[in-house]
Amino acid sequence: MQPNVKPIDCLHFINGEFVPSGNGAVFENINPATEEVLGTVALGGKEEIELAVAAAKEALKGPWKKMTATERVNILRRVSELIMERLEELAVLESLDTGKPLWLSKSIDIPRSAYNFQFFADYIRTLGTEASQSDDIALNYAIRRPLGVVGLINPWNLPLLLLTWKLAPALAAGNTVVMKPAELTPMTATVLAEICRDAGVPAGVINLVHGFGPDSAGAALAEHPDVNGISFTGETTTGKIIMQTAAKSLKRLSYELGGKNPNIIFADSDLDEVIETTLKSSFINQGEVCLCGSRIYVERSAYQAFLDKFVAKAKELVVGDPFQEKTKVGALISEEHFHRVTSYIELAKEEGGEIILGGRRPEGLEKGYYLEPTIITGLNNNCRVVKEEIFGPVVTVIPFDTEEEVIEAANDTHYGLSATIWTNNLRRAHRVAGQIEAGIIWVNTWFFRDLRTPFGGMKQSGIGREGGVHSFEFYSELTNVCIKL
């Protein structure tokens, strides 16, 4: 099916203007669902980052600084409205770039992006600071100031949603930013720059530089001495490299990294509800969600019943053209990622696993990076397929006998992003939730987000938390003023 919006060529946005790279370099943007070229993207590097950071630094002193909080909040609300006014266009561009079904872009990615601006605009209005009286000797109070120039480095799986999750609180707190979207998904970030300009964000406050990570725009941004902080979402291995680069100027870092999240199903849970949600937590967005529950542990007495129903329902998921309404699973992001994900399916066989569903490119889909929803059994917790992040529509299912055993298995990983627990036993829910090493735990649900709550990972899944006040802790500096009484 042909989408009704044309793909765009992507330029940088620096100091209020759309500009090409100084040397005119571009790279191709590929549609993962068709393998066709969507357009070109300006290829930025050190020079463009230099210009963008200089513009952002200058803009810290300009009209943005002089605006009242109400004026800034009104601009953020306008950004939110404009995103919703351009919902159809943004959703099509997001699906063209990522290969995700259009209904998903329309119902989650884009509306949630708009909501990020609305939420943080409202939140900053209610945010106070602390005061402490030291007997009758002194009065202390804290003032909140922007962190300064902030670099936002983003992944390709939820491009606009995750970019706005960083941009909205960064702007609400009065910062200026340089954004580096993933090279595979440049289009909605480019439209967002236009929307921010149209909403009245002054020149230089938001800057956008396209390009790659290592030896390119990403590394140059992480290295720049005038960038005060980096908010990064992406792979754990990339996070380690950025940390080394950013250490040279001791930047503040907020990290949302990889995950290998357990989905723990006790026999006393409501099986139909479990299956309905587990289909989503396994295969939504082609399994390319950091929060996906790709390690499924099922209490042995419910194991076979779960597996039979889960496989039967997963078989019904339609894989294919992101622009068909019936499509539930679209295309993986790139050829390279397709090979990475399928290499884990081969590894599962070598490790003694049984592929009980999927594992192949669906018949009739020769073009595009499509993969069937894949369910693997017969592996144990020591297998690499169970330990490493695959980031595709691939899950393992493992039975367990006791609560202690499953807690140990769930924690037996260097990741600690999220976990889901299914049980109707109230005491068990609290008991297990308190022992799982993860930053986000859902009981009898998945993916439900209240933006006031802390979001982030433990262990190698992240550093710090974002959401509500936690975002503002990252994006602002607190200065304590002590006055002798």
Ligand code: NAD
């Ligand atoms: P990635 O780490 O390959 O790339 C992310 C971004 O970092 C891209 O913009 C890339 O260009 C840039 N980058 C790469 N190398 C860099 C370098 N040396 N210096 C500076 N920038 C560099 O990640 P990805 O493949 O785009 O995204 C998938 C990963 O993101 C998965 O691991 C997933 O779990 C994770 N993720 C985590 C969360 C979360 O909230 N914890 C959310 C979404 C995705």
